[in-house]
Amino acid sequence: MKIEKAIDFFDEELVRAGISNSRFVLRLLCREILGLDDSIIVRGSDCELSGDYWEKLRESIKRLVAGEPIDYVIGYRDSNGIRLKLDRSVLIPRPETEELIELVLDGESRHRIFADIATGSGIIACSLAKRLPDSKVYASDISPEALSLARQNALANGINSIIFLQGDNLTPVEPYLKEIEVIVSNPPYIKTGLLGSLESNVREYEPMLALDGGEDGLHFYRSFFSLLPEGKKVYMEIAEYAVDELSKLSENLVGYSYKFERDFYGLYRFMILYPV
Ligand SMILES: C[S@@+](CC[C@H](N)C(=O)[O-])C[C@H]1O[C@@H](n2cnc3c(N)ncnc32)[C@H](O)[C@@H]1O
Known part of the structure; x- marks a missing residue:
């Protein structure tokens, strides 16, 4: 899946869970957990997100949505x-x-x-x-x-x-x-x-x-x-x-x-x- 699409997908999940600044949170997770540069996270990037990265991001989002503080999720x-x-x-x-x-x-x-x-x-x-x-x-x-x-x-x-x-x-x-x-x-x-x-x-x-x-x-x-x-x-x-x-x-x-x-x-x- 393209990064842009993945971000939109997870963004909706965060918004549904009532997490404010969802885009900011996603950028932070992509940067800190996946090691992706901000420039390829911003809207419009058509880079592919590999299956591994998708899984890591999904796991972090799950923890955040469950209420775990972001500092523990990022580590x-x-x-x-x-x-x-x-x-x-x-x-x-x-x-x-x-x-x-x-x-x-x-x-x-x-x-x-x-x-x-x-x-x-x-x-x-x-x-x-x-x-x-x-x-x-x-x-x-x-x-x-x-x-x-x-x-x-x-x-x-x-x-x-x-x-x-x-x-x-x-x-x-x-x-x-x-x-x-x-x-x-x-x-x-x-x-x-x-x-x-x-x-x-x-x-x-x-x-x-x-x-x-x-x-x-x-x-x-x-x-x-x-x-x-x-x-x-x-x-x-x-x-x-x-x-x-x-x-x-x-x-x-x-x-x-x-x-x-x-x-x-x-x-x-x-x-x-x-x-x-
Ligand atoms: C409020 S945290 C502070 C941690 C860190 N100094 C900080 O400021 O972020 C309190 C710490 O006290 C430790 N602690 C609790 N009871 C204690 C005791 N009787 N003697 C020594 N350490 C204790 C806990 O394990 C915890 O790490």
């Missing part, structure tokens, strides 16, 4: 000049987390030893390691599958300065805490009771382990604060509704002060702890 996401392979063992990195990385880079680029706790795809660790070439980053996650993907992402992007460790919360980096200067984390922070109200493509496809922050959304922060030694700079992503509860939780933290920063939507999204 990677570009961020900060880094190509991150993605699968359902890790959360799809969000723009807010890219903002968190910029906050850390703005405030802490004089430091050299970082930890990224709950690294997932490795977006934070890889970005810091790449943007601060003479740095060392400890990256940990409780999920061995996530950690394996993060490790692959570092390797694929030529990053060799990350030490990957598996385990709960701050525990895996405990032996290195003395040298770690800055700790960054985007932990699971959604209240269990609110998980049901997430968009269905998040709820059904992204790992609950990455989202579920426990009954009050604070499980991770509670044990993090109990394990945190004095004297570190800490940058954490937070739920926009958690400011009061996190302030209360921090009352028992010895040697720290804290502030909250808003994201580009104007919501409180980041908590920064600093030694006093």
